[in-house]
Amino acid sequence: MRLCEEIARFVDVFAATQQELLTLLQEKRRVLVAADAVRLAELNASELKLTTRLEALVVWRSRLLEASGALGCRGESLSEVLTELSDPQAVDLRVRLPQLQQLxxxxxxxxxxxxxxxxxxxxxxxxMVDVIARGGQTAPTYEERPASNSNGGAVLDAAV
Structure with a gap:
């Protein structure tokens, strides 16, 4: 079926783009820690290109969902569309989708x-700008709780 082939192409490109972006972000974290401004600028340019590619993939996904709706396969996600298709390739694609979600x-x-x-x-x-602006002196205002007493707090993964 033509729709399954198109979804398969989309999944391949999407998976490759996600993996490329993940690799880039991991490298970017190492560069941030190393404070390498030149390399960081290079990575930011590459990240912008990948972000643009992901935006194009969102448009492609929308077109796939529209095409599937025209064929009578209603669904708000490609996973839902694939469950309605009777193509053997759809089964293989449904198996790959959790990998994309993990990425x-x-x-x-x-x-x-x-x-x-x-x-x-x-x-x-x-x-640091405040300290320089005040010439190393403390702030001339009084605060009930100075904002600088924070020790960071915990990191929360909001995606979970």
Whole structure:
């Protein structure tokens, strides 16, 4: 069936793109820790290209769902569409979809880690700018609870 072949092509491209992005994000974390600004800029450019590719894949997925609806296979996800198809290739594709979901979870976790790192770096930078602006003196205002007493807190994986 033509729809299954198109979904298979989509799954192949999507899996490759997700894996490429995960590898890039893992490298980016190492570069962030090493504070290599030049390499970080290179990785950011590559990440932008992959993000653009993922956006195109979202459009492709929408077209696949529309095409499946025109064929009478109603579903809000490709997984639902594949359950309605009687093609043997659909069974193989349904087996691959959990792998894509695991890659998505790994991507969310890696992105969350990098968000935490970047937020802490931004906070540290802001504190350093304040210290420089005040000439090393304490703030002239009084606070009930100074904001600088935080020790970071726990990291929560919001995807789980």
């Amino acid at each position: 998505s979870v790994a991507l969310r976790q890696e992105a969350w880690i990098q968000w935490v790192i970047s937020q802490r770096c931004e906070r540290h930078y802001a504190e």
